[in-house]
Amino acid sequence: MSRIVVMDLREHNTVLAGHDRYFVLVGPDGDSHLVRDWCPHRGGPLSLSRLTPDGRRLTCPWHGTKVGVAAVRRTGLPMVRSGDEAIVLLPDTPDDVPVTLVHKRILANLPPEDPDRPGSDGPDGSAGPAGPAGTVEDCAELPALPCEEQR
Amino acid sequence: MTIQEQSLPVFASDGEVLRDRVASFAANQLFGGRPDLLHGPNPYRRTLVPEALAEVDFDRPLGAREFASSRALTVHRILGTYYESETVLLPEQGLAGLRPDFEAFYGEELRRIRESSLSDLERFAFGFLDGEVEVSGDCTPEVLDTYLRHLVDEAARGDSPALDAIATAADRPAAADTYLVQLALDGLTEASAMSRNLGGAYGPEQSALFKVFIDEFGYGVHESKHTTIFTKMLGSRGMASHVHAYWNFYLPGPIAINNHYYLLSRDHAKFFRYAGAVAYAEAVFAPAFVKMIKVFRDVFGDDVDLHYCDEHAHIDEHHGRITREEILLALAERHGNHVVPELMRGIAEARMLGGWFEDDTAAQITWSDTIPRHRELAADATLDGPPERAERTRGAAFHTRNHDHAVVLEIEDGEAELVTSATGTPTPLAKGDAVLVPAGRVYGVRALSDASSHLLHPVRTSA
Numbered sequence: 162m163s164r165i166v167v168m169d170l171r172e173h174n175t176v177l178a179g180h181d182r183y184f185v186l187v188g189p190d191g192d193s194h195l196v197r198d199w200c201p202h203r204g205g206p207l208s209l210s211r212l213t214p215d216g217r218r219l220t221c222p223w224h225g226t227k228v229g230v231a232a233v234r235r236t237g238l239p240m241v242r243s244g245d246e247a248i249v250l251l252p253d254t255p256d257d258v259p260v261t262l263v264h265k266r267i268l269a270n271l272p273p274e275d276p277d278r279p280g281s282d283g284p285d286g287s288a289g290p291a292g293p294a295g296t297v298e299d300c301a302e303l304p305a306l307p308c309e310e311q312r
Numbered sequence: 313m314t315i316q317e318q319s320l321p322v323f324a325s326d327g328e329v330l331r332d333r334v335a336s337f338a339a340n341q342l343f344g345g346r347p348d349l350l351h352g353p354n355p356y357r358r359t360l361v362p363e364a365l366a367e368v369d370f371d372r373p374l375g376a377r378e379f380a381s382s383r384a385l386t387v388h389r390i391l392g393t394y395y396e397s398e399t400v401l402l403p404e405q406g407l408a409g410l411r412p413d414f415e416a417f418y419g420e421e422l423r424r425i426r427e428s429s430l431s432d433l434e435r436f437a438f439g440f441l442d443g444e445v446e447v448s449g450d451c452t453p454e455v456l457d458t459y460l461r462h463l464v465d466e467a468a469r470g471d472s473p474a475l476d477a478i479a480t481a482a483d484r485p486a487a488a489d490t491y492l493v494q495l496a497l498d499g500l501t502e503a504s505a506m507s508r509n510l511g512g513a514y515g516p517e518q519s520a521l522f523k524v525f526i527d528e529f530g531y532g533v534h535e536s537k538h539t540t541i542f543t544k545m546l547g548s549r550g551m552a553s554h555v556h557a558y559w560n561f562y563l564p565g566p567i568a569i570n571n572h573y574y575l576l577s578r579d580h581a582k583f584f585r586y587a588g589a590v591a592y593a594e595a596v597f598a599p600a601f602v603k604m605i606k607v608f609r610d611v612f613g614d615d616v617d618l619h620y621c622d623e624h625a626h627i628d629e630h631h632g633r634i635t636r637e638e639i640l641l642a643l644a645e646r647h648g649n650h651v652v653p654e655l656m657r658g659i660a661e662a663r664m665l666g667g668w669f670e671d672d673t674a675a676q677i678t679w680s681d682t683i684p685r686h687r688e689l690a691a692d693a694t695l696d697g698p699p700e701r702a703e704r705t706r707g708a709a710f711h712t713r714n715h716d717h718a719v720v721l722e723i724e725d726g727e728a729e730l731v732t733s734a735t736g737t738p739t740p741l742a743k744g745d746a747v748l749v750p751a752g753r754v755y756g757v758r759a760l761s762d763a764s765s766h767l768l769h770p771v772r773t774s775a
């Protein structure tokens with residue numbers, strides 16, 4: 162049973178639905194996806210990951226798994242954005258599951274990390290502009306085991 | 313540049329004062345022991361063998377080469393109890409009925425004794441490290457990195473005496489169980505010492521340690537917590553999994569390594585040594601668990617739940633990298649070369665104590681597996697000097713001990729059984745039967761008749 166959630170993207174970028182968390186991942190062309198904040202390795206917070214220099218993958222903050230952005234987008238919930246309003250369909254979410262909208266800091270929307278300055282951190286990335294465009298590589302389906310581990 | 317911790321006098325107080333305090337701690341009714349071989353599900357009661365304290369010379373601290381001495385066993389049991397008194401232990405079945413024990417264990421009386429003697433007891437047990445491990449020369453982050461990588465390669469290539477002892481034992485299941493028992497001291501309370509390094513404010517390295525910690529704690533999912541999957545491994549072998557069912561069977565080497573992590577974690581003057589030790593440990597765990605999986609699959613086939621080992625073979629690859637790059641080397645970069653010798657010292661200490669774990673466990677497995685052979689050796693041994701005499705009555709508190717030198721244990725009167733492992737079958741001994749107990753090996757004697765007595769004959773070591 163789907164639930165409808167209406168988000169004001171100027172105020173919220175994260176949906177908490179029961180034990181699941183989704184965040185708005187903004188692509189290089191400004192396209193938005195509401196994706197699961199969950200690394201396929203061990204459930205790390207992908208919203209706190211950073212883009213690799215080529216912009217194609219997100220490096221999970223927990224153990225460094227690099228998850229293809231395309232694969233992450235495929236975890237996106239159905240969402241229709243009109244201006245700053247987004248209507249989201251939460252699948253299989255009974256009415257008694259609490260749903261909360263919040264605003265969080267999303268590092269995944271910052272430009273790619275400067276490879277010369279590891280750990281460099283930008284300002285609040287919640288409405289982050291797009292990084293340099295690049296072909297998005299195809300990665301293993303989520304949820305699955307890590308597409309590629311760091312080293 | 314050589315930077316070493318200043319050599320302090322062994323004790324601020326003298327040995328007599330330390331002995332009195334430790335003896336009054338061990339004399340508490342919590343620590344008197346029970347007739348059973350295993351401890352029941354009561355984390356507050358553990359046998360500390362107060363009588364054994366009388367033999368401990370507290371004026372002479374433990375030496376580097378006596379990790380399996382009788383003093384080491386007695387003292388590390390007490391020190392480990394001190395440390396665990398600073399962690400939260402509650403019985404799974406609930407506190408009902410154990411409330412008085414809870415209150416005694418954490419209560420003011422024992423706490424004051426601990427507070428007045430912990431530093432001296434630590435110095436007694438670990439003071440030798442100041443002289444035993446020395447780092448000198450121009451130590452840079454590059455030197456540190458090369459040193460760690462070398463030792464990690466050495467560990468990955470080297471063999472494990474304890475796992476080898478399992479593979480070659482006649483009773484491989486009992487041997488493998490003995491190994492699990494030694495892991496249980498840490499496994500049932502895993503990352504407790506680590507948790508003491510999480511507080512404070514020390515920048516990105518603190519956050520890196522926290523990442524390791526959340527893995528150890530299963531991301532807050534109790535089913536995934538490392539202690540939980542450890543209990544499942546024990547359960548799959550039909551073994552008890554409460555804190556500390558196998559207390560009587562923990563060997564001094566494994567207790568010492570556990571205590572060492574508490575030592576480095578309690579006193580943050582030793583923080584850089586902790587960072588070195590944890591980086592070494594996390595880096596060598598993954599390959600060690602790969603070896604363990606192989607040996608345990610050989611012994612038990614599919615009849616053992618090795619998820620705990622699989623988990624560490626995987627996640628400690630990450631922990632090895634995180635602790636090396638994001639903690640060890642990052643601390644060296646941030647704080648400068650003057651901390652590098654301490655980081656290296658921590659690595660060296662962890663390696664040395666890891667060797668104790670292996671050697672002690674291997675020796676116990678091998679001895680326990682060859683009791684018939686040690687009965688023959690007893691017959692051939694040359695006795696040296698008058699024996700010590702010990703008595704047991706049926707149903708009396710059971711405890712285990714060891715000796716600094718080999719002894720021949722001879723039943724003088726009655727019937728008894730010799731217990732050398734937690735899950736193996738004890739050896740029944742009748743009047744006149746004798747067994748050679750090598751130096752350091754841990755055993756207990758339990759009366760099968762109403763009363764029994766046995767003699768402990770010193771053995772001439774040239775034999």
Ligand code: FES
Pocket residue numbers: 200201202203204205206221222223224225226
């Ligand atoms: S949880 Fe993302 S890398 Fe492990």
Ligand SMILES: [Fe+2]
Pocket residue numbers: 502528538624
């Ligand atoms: Fe662990």
Ligand SMILES: [Fe+2]
Pocket residue numbers: 524528594627628631
């Ligand atoms: Fe670990």
